[in-house]
C-alpha cells in the first residue's frame with residue numbers, strides 16, 4: 001500500500017477505535033503536526049475538529065511560528081486556539097517539564113471549554129523510541145519504559161497518538177509529496193538536551209546497526225505492555241487482599257510479601273505510579289521500602305520527596321505527607337477553651353463529673369505533644385517511659401505525635417487515651433474535668 005494511503009487508513013482506524021468525535025489537534029507548526037493536520041482535515045468535517053497551539057515564547061522565532069499556524073488555519077477556515085506562556089521559570093532547570101505542564105494545562109482548558117473529547121498529537125515512532133531509551137538511561141524501570149501510549153485518558157476525554165507506528169522519515173516524505181509547509185524548530189539541532197543528543201547522534205548510529213530498530217522498539221514496547229498487563233492482574237489481586245484505605249493511604253503489607261524481590265519492585269513502582277502523588281520515587285527509595293517491609297523492625301519510615309513518607313507500622317504501611325506542626329506547646333489556664341492540633345480542649349475543676357484526679361494544685365498547666373525523655377509516674381514512685389507506653393499500647397509510630405500530653409508543673413498527668421495519673425494515685429484530692437473534641 002502506498003505510504004500516503006497507509007497513513008490515512010491508520011489515522012482513521014485509530015480514531016474509530018477510540019471513538020473520537022470532537023478532535024483537538026495539537027499543532028506546533030513542525031513537520032509532524034502539519035502532516036497530521038493535513039491528514040485529519042481530509043478525514044474529518046471542519047466543524048468536528050479544532051487546532052490548538054501554544055507559544056512558549058522561549059525563542060525569538062516563536063511568535064512567527066504561531067502566526068504561521070494561525071494563518072494556515074484562517075486560510076483553511078479551521079477553528080484555532082492559542083495562548084502565550086508568560087510565567088517561565090527564571091533558570092533553565094526544569095524548563096522542558098514546566099513548558100509541558102503549561103502546554104497540557106492549556107490543551108485541557110480548551111478541551112473542556114469547547115467540548116472536545118479527544119486531543120490528537122503527532123508523536124511518532126522516533127519519539128517513542130527516544131522516550132524509551134531516555135527512560136532506560138534514567139531509571140531502567142519496566143513500569144516507566146512505556147510512556148507514550150496510543151491512547152490514554154486526558155482532561156474530560158483522552159489523548160490519542162495515531163502516528164506512533166510511523167517513522168519521522170515517513171512523515172517527512174509525506175510532507176514533501178504534498179508540499180506541506182512547516183516551520184523548522186532550530187532547538188532540535190542544539191545538543192543541550194539528552195533528547196536531542198539521542199535524536200541527532202545516537203539514533204542515527206543505532207539505525208546503521210539495524211534499519212528495523214524503530215520497529216523493534218515498537219515490538220518491545222508492545223511486549224512490555226502485555227507483560228505489565230499480566231502483572232497488573234496479579235497486583236490487583238494483591239491489592240484487594242491489602243484492605244487499602246485512602247485517607248491516609250494505607251493497607252496491610254503481608255499480601256505483597258508473597259512476591260519475590262524483583263516482583264515487589266515492580267509492585268511498588270506500579271503502585272506509586274497509580275497514586276500520582278506528584279513526586280518521583282527513585283530506585284533506591286523503592287529498594288529501601290522493600291528492605292523495611294521485609295525486615296523485622298516493627299516501625300520504620302522512608303523519606304520520599306516533598307515531605308512524603310512511607311511508613312511501616314507493624315503489619316501495615318502508611319504513605320503520608322508530613323506537614324510541620326506549628327505549635328507544639330501551649331500554656332493553658334483552668335476553664336480556658338483552646339484549639340490545639342485542630343482539636344478543642346478544655347480543662348476545668350469539677351466536684352462530681354471528673355475524669356482526672358491529682359494530689360496537688362498546679363502552678364502551670366501545659367498542653368503539648370510528646371518529647372524524648374517523657375516519663376509517666378506509676379504506683380510506688382516508679383516511672384515508665386512514654387515511648388515504652390506507646391509501644392505497649394501498640395500505637396503506630398507515625399501517630400504518636402498526634403497524642404495530646406497534659407502537664408501540671410512539668411509533670412505528665414494525662415496522655416490522651418493511654419495514661420491518667422489518677423490510676424496510679426492512692427488517693428487524690430483535686431478533681432478535674434477534661435473535655436476533648
Ligand SMILES: Nc1ncnc2c1ncn2[C@@H]1O[C@H](COP(=O)(O)OP(=O)(O)OP(=O)(O)O)[C@@H](O)[C@H]1O
Pocket residue numbers: 026027028032033052053054055056100103120121122123127
Ligand atoms: N507548542 C505546541 N503547540 C501545540 N502542540 C504542540 C506544541 N509542542 C508540541 N506539540 C504537540 O506535541 C507533539 C510532540 O511534540 P514534541 O515532540 O516537541 O513534544 P515532547 O516534549 O517530545 O512530547 P510531549 O508533547 O509529550 O511533551 C507535537 O507533534 C504536537 O502534536
